[in-house]
Amino acid sequence: SLEVVVYAREYALAGDLLKQDEPLLVQGRVNVRDEEISVRAEKVRSLSEYRAGQARRLRIALDTPLPDEPMRRLVGALAKSPGPCQVELAVLTACGHRVILDCGLGVVPTDELLEELEMLLPTQALSFAYAQEGVTRDDGSAGRGGRPRPAPAPTQDAPPALGQGYRYVGEEDAVGMG
Numbered sequence: 311s312l313e314v315v316v317y318a319r320e321y322a323l324a325g326d327l328l329k330q331d332e333p334l335l336v337q338g339r340v341n342v343r344d345e346e347i348s349v350r351a352e353k354v355r356s357l358s359e360y361r362a363g364q365a366r367r368l369r370i371a372l373d374t375p376l377p378d379e380p381m382r383r384l385v386g387a388l389a390k391s392p393g394p395c396q397v398e399l400a401v402l403t404a405c406g407h408r409v410i411l412d413c414g415l416g417v418v419p420t421d422e423l424l425e426e427l428e429m430l431l432p433t434q435a436l437s438f439a440y441a442q443e444g445v446t447r448d449d450g451s452a453g454r455g456g457r458p459r460p461a462p463a464p465t466q467d468a469p470p471a472l473g474q475g476y477r478y479v480g481e482e483d484a485v486g487m488g
Contacts (some may be wrong), residue, residue, distance in 0.1 A: 312347060312348065312349060313346075313347075313348040313349070314336055314338070314348065314349045314351050315341075315348055315349070315350050315351065316328065316351045316354065317350070317351075320351050320352065320353070320354060323354075324351075324353075324354035324355075327354055327355070327356055328354065330356070332356050332357070332358065333356070333357040333358075334354055334355065334356060334357060335354070335355045335356070335357050335360050336349060336351050336353070336354050337351070337352055337353040337354075338350045338351040338352040338353070339352065358420070358421050360440075361419050361438060362418055362419060362420055364440045364441070365395040365419050365438045365439070365440055366394070366395060366396065366439055366440060366441040367395065367396050367397075367398060367438065367439040368395050368396070368397050368398070368417060368419055368436065368437075368438055369397075369398045369399075369400055369410075369435075369436070369437050369438075369439070370384075370397065370398070370399050370400065370427070370431065370434060370435070370436055371400040371402075371408065371434055371435040371436075371437070372399060372400065372401050372402065372431075372434055373402050373433070373434065374402070375401070380430065380431075383430055384427075384430055384431070385413075385415070387423065387426045387427060387430060388413075388415050388417050388423075389415065390423070391417045391418050391419075391420055391422075391423045392415075392416060392417065392418070393416050393417050393418030393419075394416050394418075395416055395417050395418065395419050395438075396412065396415075396416050397412075397413050397415045397416065397417055398410055398411060398412055398413065399411045399413055419438065424436070
């Protein structure tokens, strides 16, 4: 475990968050004293608020092809929460590569949406990339995913699936990913 010290100024701003049973994102300074590590909190936010406001990409890694009906339910769930976070599907090929498809949808990644996606795709990986100060980060905050991925290749056209305008974004080696 890690001790997080929150002083009065930050506690006045984030006290309600600290009383909730919700994951938090804490930014601060690390202190090491006599082999004990603590963090002095400078900013405290709920992870769900941060995700909803800062996520730029939601990647859904599909290890097996989805039949038409589950794909329709997936698209329906995503369409209920429109927003700026772009959705990509990472589909595993028979050769062991992941083909990255930009499905042309954007969402606000709310807790409700994530719960619905986890019910629809219980064995698939969900990961987020954030844009912050010119750096993209991948948090792996939902599902099994989350390792940083290589930047996608330049966009090329691909045949549409299920009436959606999927675009081929790139591919990556899927060996050892999960």
